[in-house]
Amino acid sequence: MDISNKDFNHLSQLIYSESGINIHEGKIELLKSKIAKRMRSTKIHSCHDYLQYLAENKDEIIEFIDTVTTNHSFFFRENTSVQKMIDALSLENRSRKRTFNIWCAACSTGDEPYSVAIQMLEQGLVFSILATDISHSVLDTAIRGVYSQERVKNVPVPVLHKYFQKGTGKKTGCVRVKKEVMNHIEFKKFNLVSDSIPKERFDVILCRNVMIYFDDPTAENVVNRLYHALKNGGFFIIGQAESLMSLDHKFKSVKNTPSTFQK
Ligand SMILES: C[S@@+](CC[C@H](N)C(=O)[O-])C[C@H]1O[C@@H](n2cnc3c(N)ncnc32)[C@H](O)[C@@H]1O
Structure with a gap:
């Protein structure tokens, strides 16, 4: 498939303004494969007609x-920061029992919020998780809660059975996440770049492995919006590559x- 420079620039601009995702020229082949996928789904046979559509x-x-x-994700990914955050919440809970409010702000297929929920349950903490993503198809997968063995291979066996x-x-x-875990999580569509941040304030926000797709001005805007969504002293966790x-x-x-990081 051929795509003119003008069409490439137009498309990457559209993606950037809608999602903050920065598609540079090195990603032209990737973009072409995505267009081809959507052309098959919409039964449109020329790239030009698809762009018009x-x-x-x-x-x-x-x-x-x-x-x-x-949307790549898996259970217990980059778990050291999650463990340390839960240790800090457990310590705090010993002096003052309360409900912790957590936001997984680019949750993909749910592996991340379920991993956090399982470890919070293991520590006997009371909590609720808001799990959001821009993509409705990953949220459908998250709500189903069914995963291949590959995705849960980092989960310790006793925890997996429980x-x-x-x-x-x-x-x-495959395995399915039990209802007792699901009941702690609300999945919602949310665009980090353009949607208004929720009114509630969070004890923890995880925003991991999404800012790598943003340029600095977009990442800065997202980080500062999320800063306002945290309670004072709240934790902000990013990806290891970020x-x-x-x-x-x-x-x-x-x-x-x-x-x-901490507010
Ligand atoms: C690689 S996944 C990371 C999933 C999980 N946080 C992890 O670390 O395993 C990145 C996710 O960010 C989401 N995303 C990309 N741009 C977004 C935006 N503007 N607002 C919200 N989510 C976005 C994608 O749909 C994708 O599911």
Whole structure:
């Protein structure tokens, strides 16, 4: 498939303004494969016609952004920062029992909020989790809560037996998260770049492995919006491959704890 420079620039601008995702010229082949995927779904046979269709259909923009997002995730990913955060909450809970409010702000298929919920339950903490993503298809997967063995291979075996059911029939080889974990999580569509931040204030916000797709001005805007959504003293956790170094922000980094900041 051929795509002109003008069409490439137009499309990457559209993706950037809708989602903050920065598609540079090195990603042209990736973009072409995403267009081809949407052309098959919409049964449109030329790239030119598809771009025309995209320009005229708000719903197709949503589907296209959904296709463009990278949703890779797995249970207990980069878990040291989560463990340390839960240790800090447990300590706090000993002096003052309360309900912790957590936001997983780019939750993808749910692996992250379920991993946090399981570990909070293991510590006997009371909590609720808001889990959001821009992509509706990953949220559908998250709400189903069914995963392959590959995705849960980092979950310690006793924990796996306690919080997951084994699939049967067509789902043999898969596991499903138990209701007692699901009941703590509300999944919602939310665009980090443009949606108004929730009114409630959070004890912890995880925003991991999404800012790598943003340029600095977008990441800075997101970080500062999330700063306002945290309670004073609340924790902000980013991905291991991410950094706040080049951004203007008010967070303090937490000593000896990877990728963790505090308001
Ligand atoms: C690689 S996944 C990270 C999932 C999880 N946080 C983890 O670390 O395993 C990145 C997620 O960010 C979401 N995303 C991308 N742009 C977004 C935006 N503007 N607002 C909200 N979510 C976004 C994608 O849909 C994708 O599910």
